[in-house]
Amino acid sequence: MDRTLQILTHCIDDLNGTSDPAYHHIVKDCLSFIEANYTEDINITKAALEIHVNADYMARILKKEYGLPFIQILTNTHLEKACSLLCNMDLSISEVSGRTGFRDFRYFGQVFKNRYKMAPREYRKTVKKKNTH
Known part of the structure; x- marks a missing residue:
């Protein structure tokens, strides 16, 4: 939902001419880098090196443009x-934990539960119930 809101905000900014198009390639390239490498041990420094921008600059652009x-x-x-x-x-x-880039199974469970308010096992049961009804 947050991502959809961000995309809509960018579209509105584009239509209003209030967004700087020079930033779009940085955000787009960063998102592409994450999508291609999320299973690896990556960080903003590695992403910035790949995109050929300063990591602090990219951090500011991501926060400003992507939120x-x-x-x-x-x-x-x-x-x-x-x-x-x-x-x-x-x-x-x-x-699932390993394939999504989490090196520590327990940490994966904590992060997942923090975000979705249920453990991965509970989420799976919910999905299974929805698919059987």
């Missing part, structure tokens, strides 16, 4: 991918 810091965007990506993989009942939760 979230790099780590939150990365975490959101991890969790979105985890939700998708949790729908596959053939994968263990530990496998």
Whole structure:
């Protein structure tokens, strides 16, 4: 939902001419980098090096244009991918954790529960119930 709001905000800014188009490629490139590398051990410094911008500058642009810091965007990506993989009942939760870039299974459970107010196992049960009805 936050991401949709951000996209709509960017569209409105574009229409109003209030957004700087020079920033768009930085945000787009950063999001592409995260999408391609979220399973790896990445951080804003690695992303900035790949995009050829200063990490502090990129942090400011992301916060201004996207509304979230790099780590939150990365975490959101991890969790979105985890939700998708949790729908596959053939994968263990530990496998889902590893495939989404979390190195520590327990940490994955904590982050997931903090965001969705339920453990990954509970989420999976909810998905399973929805699919059987």
